Amino acid sequence: METLSCSSVRAAPAKFSSRELSAVPVSGSATTVSRFSLPTMLFLQSTTAKRSSAPAKTLSSRIPAAITATVSTDSTDAVGSVRPKKVLVPIGFGSEEMEAVILVYVLRQAGAEVTVASVEPQLEVEASSGTTLVADTSISSCSNQVFELVALPGGMPGSARLRDCETLKKITSKHAEEKRLYGAISAAPAVTLLPWGLIRKRQTTCHPAFMDKLPTFWAVKSNIQVSGELTTSRGPGTCFQFALSLVEQLFGESVAKGIAESLLLCAAADNPGKEEFNKVDWSADHTPYVSNH
Numbered sequence: 001m002e003t004l005s006c007s008s009v010r011a012a013p014a015k016f017s018s019r020e021l022s023a024v025p026v027s028g029s030a031t032t033v034s035r036f037s038l039p040t041m042l043f044l045q046s047t048t049a050k051r052s053s054a055p056a057k058t059l060s061s062r063i064p065a066a067i068t069a070t071v072s073t074d075s076t077d078a079v080g081s082v083r084p085k086k087v088l089v090p091i092g093f094g095s096e097e098m099e100a101v102i103l104v105y106v107l108r109q110a111g112a113e114v115t116v117a118s119v120e121p122q123l124e125v126e127a128s129s130g131t132t133l134v135a136d137t138s139i140s141s142c143s144n145q146v147f148e149l150v151a152l153p154g155g156m157p158g159s160a161r162l163r164d165c166e167t168l169k170k171i172t173s174k175h176a177e178e179k180r181l182y183g184a185i186s187a188a189p190a191v192t193l194l195p196w197g198l199i200r201k202r203q204t205t206c207h208p209a210f211m212d213k214l215p216t217f218w219a220v221k222s223n224i225q226v227s228g229e230l231t232t233s234r235g236p237g238t239c240f241q242f243a244l245s246l247v248e249q250l251f252g253e254s255v256a257k258g259i260a261e262s263l264l265l266c267a268a269a270d271n272p273g274k275e276e277f278n279k280v281d282w283s284a285d286h287t288p289y290v291s292n293h
Helices: 038-050 097-110 158-163 166-177 188-196 208-213 236-251 253-262 265-270
Strands: 003-005 015-017 086-091 113-118 124-126 132-134 149-152 181-185 224-227 230-233
Touching: 086 097, 097 113, 097 132, 097 149, 097 236, 097 253, 149 166, 149 188, 149 236, 158 188, 166 181, 166 188, 181 188, 181 236, 188 208, 224 236, 230 236, 236 253, 253 265
Parallel strands: 003 015, 003 132, 086 113, 086 149, 149 181, 181 230
Antiparallel strands: 124 132, 224 230
């Protein structure tokens, strides 16, 4: 069973760390890169043994400027130093793994301090398709913390597990009362937020299988729906859009655009078909032979 770890890197190939990808020093340079993508890290590892005696280039030159300067200056502590914006992503048994992992990855790329919290008694949680997710902490340890964003992944029965967690309900309800950003995707808007009363009089979308549970007048069939502090989306296929919308609201349009470009999401939107990047025109001076085998 594949295991995605949100706090530490292990030697076993089935273990992945999203937290330790957030800050890695570059060999041969005094520069420390705050955020870079997984493809860049793999490229760095594959070329380490091939470096020449020439001065090494830092990874900061390869990363869009919008990503390397992601921490907003409106969040400061008592002594005036900048602190990252805090985001809570809760998970439970049956949460949709793509939605959870993409949310965490994209928000951390933007510079957010993301806490993955388990609503189960244990930190290891089996997701909806059998992948094991490892949370950073339990939801009880988040009760007295203040977050700039609470983002709920969907999936079943994960959305129901989130709904039934009284601690998470109190955190999210207080968060919404204070006019802070919150969001949900897939089944979570209808299964989790609706019973909590947190989508009242707000235009909302969700997975098509749960649209009939939403109040008819406020239900919207769109990939992304932003209604005040609430952002909702439809499912795994819209999760990158959902995460980037939350990044834009937290950090600004330029940061969201920079991350979209680094993930080649803009290129995918511009080239929806199967087009060759280096197209070659083939010609022959004879009739091609076609084998019957």
